[in-house]
Amino acid sequence: MAERRNLPIGIQTFEKIKTGNAVYVDKTRFIESLARNGCPYFLSRPRRFGKSLFLSTLRSYFEGRRDLFEGLDISRTETEWKQYPVLYFDFTGKNYASTDDLKANLDDILSGYEAIYGKNTESNDVEIRFRNLIKAAHNKTGSRVVVLVDEYDKPLLQNVTNEALEDDIRAVLKGFYGNLKSEDAHIRFVFITGVTRFDKVSIFSDLNNLNDISLDRKFTGICGITQEELEKCFAPEIESMAEDNGISREECLALLKKNYDGYHFSKDTKTDVYNPFSLLKSFSESDFGSYWFGTGTPTFLTRMIRDSNFNYTSLEDDIEVGRHTLENYRLDSRNVLPMLYQAGYITIKSYEKDLDCFTLGLPNNEVRYGLYENLVPLYAGYDGRTDDIEIVNFLKEIRAGKVDEFMERINNIFASAPQPTNQKQYELNCQAFFWLIFKLIGKFILCEVKNGKGRSDAVVWEKDIIYVFEFKMDGSAKDALEQIDRKDYLIPYQNDGRKLVKVGVNYSSAEKQLTEWIVG
DSSP states (O other): OOOOOOOOTTOOOHHHHHHTTOOOOOOTHHHHHHHHHOOOEEEEOOTTSSHHHHHHHHHHHHTTOGGGGTTSGGGGTOOOOOOOOEEEEEOTTOOOSSHHHHHHHHHHHHHHHHHHHOOOOOOOOHHHHHHHHHHHHHHHHSSOEEEEEEOTTHHHHTTTTOHHHHHHHHHHHHHHHTHHHHTGGGEEEEEEEESOOTTHHHHTTTOTTOEEOTTOGGGTTSSSEEHHHHHHHOHHHHHHHHHHTTOOHHHHHHHHHHHHOOBOOSSOTTSOEEOHHHHHHHHHHTSOOOOSGGGOOOHHHHHHHHHTTOOGGGGGSOEEEEHHHHHOOOTTOOOOHHHHHHTTSSEEEEEEGGGTEEEEEOOOHHHHHHHHHHHHHHHHTOTTOOTTOOHHHHHHHHHTTOHHHHHHHHHHHHHHSOOOSOHHHHHHHHHHHHHHHHHHHTTTSOEEEOOSSSSOSEEEEOSSEEEEEEEEESSOHHHHHHHHHHTTTTGGGTTSOSEEEEEEEEEETTTTEEEEEEEO
């Protein structure tokens, strides 16, 4: 068995990784062209995708830390290793319940740098202090300033449902970032990261030369792990994981791809990118589990999916959008797709040049089932509580042929959920709930849910039985069962050899439960 190596799970500091002898996937090849160009850059990537680590790498580079880059790609091309004053603004790990919280964080960062480079103003205004700090750092060191901003949008995302506070925070940030344009003569390099690109125009409106490289094919692999990097940098981990799970190296690679790969960040969909956090956790646990969702799913996003009447079934199909949809987002928009893309829940699957059109879809199984698990309680009326809905119980009942218990479990969930006020929305929520339950069952056994015309609502394959479900709302279970026969839903499975079981179900919107079901 290969020796276990130090995997940098959750470590976002380049220096700590290098001095701690942890595995590092070399991304320094991207630095040279960025530094040479020098224009202000903006990069959007999903959370836990390595943005902070890359920003930390830039920090060490501009601080002239040549010792940390020995043996890396950039060490073969860089000769100068000039040291610059670096102003690093980190918005992660803080709570922004008010503009005072935002200003307090900025004050703390500014005070630390003012102690180094001097404070040239008595003003408490963070915008004025930042402007003076840039000048002071340049004057004291004789070198122009490098400004690095990590997760610029954290204060905005945290208050995305509070429009008034979000507007106030945006105003503070707009004035603060305005200095990056007005003090350009004192600035050598700017790099800003975030999850979303929404409000980019209004917040950075004065920074009209901001270069957004989020969809630039040259920087597709700037964060995350490519297939080539996976097989080159993690050969020992792949070997150990395959051995631990009793599978071949090829089978291990296939499962890693199925669960954590599939991201594309440009028109070039030939370069797949793995979620780095999930990949490292998978190696550490030696298990193909779900890890990314455990780091926190934004509740506002799943609620937005529900409240915007987004067609949840489209997640399994091709979703076509224009470039503008991916590059911009406004809080008054009812289109949830840009946020789903930018947050990493869907990704680019293909690009059609003639129409300048992207096809979007779910990247992998970890995201597919993690997202569905987070949506189930919302559509059931539990508003984010997941403890009351255990998919494994539904699965056990289906496997045991306990259709009655399966249906009663659904009724128990409906009965204990808060009563809805909007009847139409409630009916849509019920349809979504059924669809999601069967999709999640499909994580463990073969299961199809209707996503088109001419098929039954759900088909579940078990070892000895194939279940064919048809649901009616405010109809009758008899009608549902007759539809299975009338439309020949069983024909595709008659030569399978397994027992065929029909299940007709009726849901009453008045009683808000399944009122009858017939097993035939």
